[in-house]
Amino acid sequence: MGRTILVTGGSGYFGTVVAQQALARGDAVRILDINPPALSADEAEYVAGDIRDLDTVRTACDGVDVVLHNVAQVPLARDRDLFDSVNVVGTANVLVAARDARVAKVVHTSSSAVFGRPESNPVVEDARCRPVEAYGRAKLRAEQLCHEAAAAGLDVTIVRPRTILGHGRLGIFAVLFDFVAEGSPVYVLGRGDNRYQLVHADDLADACLRAGDRQGPSTYNVGAVEFGTMRDTIQALVDHAATGSTVRSLPTGPAQLAMRGLATVGLAPFAPYHWLMYAESLFFDTTKARTELGWEPRHSNASMLIESYEWYLAHRDSLGSGSHHQSTVRLGLLKVLRRLP
């Protein structure tokens, strides 16, 4: 395409994926992140800095055609102040800097967390947003800012992904992968018959780039087309791994209480979004993204979970630090669960 694309959060898990895809299709890439990027200096220009600092964001937006805004504190951060300052104020900074730098298009990566527990599934773009925890509320407020900026003339499109997976994605999934690799039983809440949709990072990156090419503000819900229940998805991984793991049910109420209790005292790596949503059905109607953007996801729930697991196996001994989604989490007391026969 030959355009200059700024990827905010371009050193994080998803940011790296979308930066690589932009590069692969011929865009010039600039990365704004507090951490140095995985891409080399030949591949991408790097602006080191904090999204909370407007002057830094202005520097990063200078001479850019499209901004793909991915900086966010994810639920694992469990820090309400960071949700407000990074996810809300950071988004305001991007919108203001992009407007003043006459950027042609901003694509804001939001989250399905804005919907909380949806009134019904599948969830369409204009379904009512009723976030249930601090992360979702902050992401919704960021979306409101996007609407306000769009009303004032900036071309901003919102892309809402379901839970992101793909090679290199860890975060809370590291818990699941660790259990499966060890052949320990893995757990679903209740019968695990809630339909839970994931999205592959490659598919999401494709959607974001397509959204960046399309003129006019819009909103897209993005998720896999092939997905099943929570139990189906995890069963597919367990079958693939063949380590002796089995899928077991935990009673939903007590398990949520335990997740919350362990997290509160710092003994397990869960955030409110996890215990509130793990047992809920949440899946998007992706018709709008497919028809308007010509987007077709290539990965199913099962295939991306397996791919992520394989990547984890290949790299588990060399995993370093990075953003929340590029790092493993401390298992804490969950180690006890892992030793159960």
Next chain:
Amino acid sequence: MTATDQTLPANVVVTGASGWLGQNLVRALAGERERVRCLVRTDDDASLLSVVGPTIEPVVGDVRDPAALDRLFEGIGSASVFHAAGVIHPVAKMRELFDVNVGGTQLTLDRARRASVVRFVHVSSNSPFGTNARPTDRFNEDSPFDPYLGYGKSKMEAEQLVQRSFDHGDLETVIVRPPWFYGPHHPARQTQFLSAIRRGRFPLVGDGTQQRSMVFTGNLVHGMLRAEVAAAAPGRAYWIADAEPYELSDILATITRALAAEGLDVTSRSPRSIPRLGARFAETIDRFVQGTGRYVQAVHVLGELNHSIACDISRARAEIGYDPPTALFDGMREAIRFSLANGDAL
């Protein structure tokens, strides 16, 4: 209106721009003026407000800080001032009320005079006038000062400064007196208020026949914009409220209906009733606590709920063409939609 309006200045200065009223006002001005110079408290507020549009020029600082006020007025050219900065509920100490509401007004008046601004619209309150002796009484612009506790005193002193500035020929000033207001961009305490009503937990003091004037932020902004240009306004003060006062029990019932109209489950039980004696007791405590220089918001609110605070907007209608289009049900629905759009836990 008998005379034609003044010409609209290209620029405006807004203090308290990130506050509840300020955010509504700034959004009304952003698309209409060349420059909307906004005094905000933090860098975060500056970023959030800047999203509204390219005409927004935030200046980060405190209304008590002379250097911040210098920056606020620097090179502003032909401008009106909307002085909306103020503290209603001090964090803990009464001192803050006087420092901000009186000291901040003095400073803003001074810088406005030096910048030769076209007009100075000062946001006052019902509080310098106390409470109505009878529910059917109405405040008008001839009502004498009778300030209700610390906040009332601070806003009275601020009004006196503004009036003196006009009397000395320093500035064209207009005072607007909004009562209890409601509308979008409300702070967290209003979300808690709506949530309490939804759950039937907001107290109904006495039989609920107390009368209260309220003002929808959209109405208030309309009144302020009229005050900015109306030929009759300089040197005058105006009550700016919804068309008619409401009875307290009606207010609670209307808000409950508005919540239901926005699709929220509301309680079917009637609001918790508190005898007037309880509210009088709260007021006594409030007076005592404020006398020691401290402030407890819940006690203050409960004490004030016992009273009728209602006004007559005839003068604003006649002299500046104020005509409030919105009443409680529709205005509250807009406020509730704002909360829902931002994911507030109602």
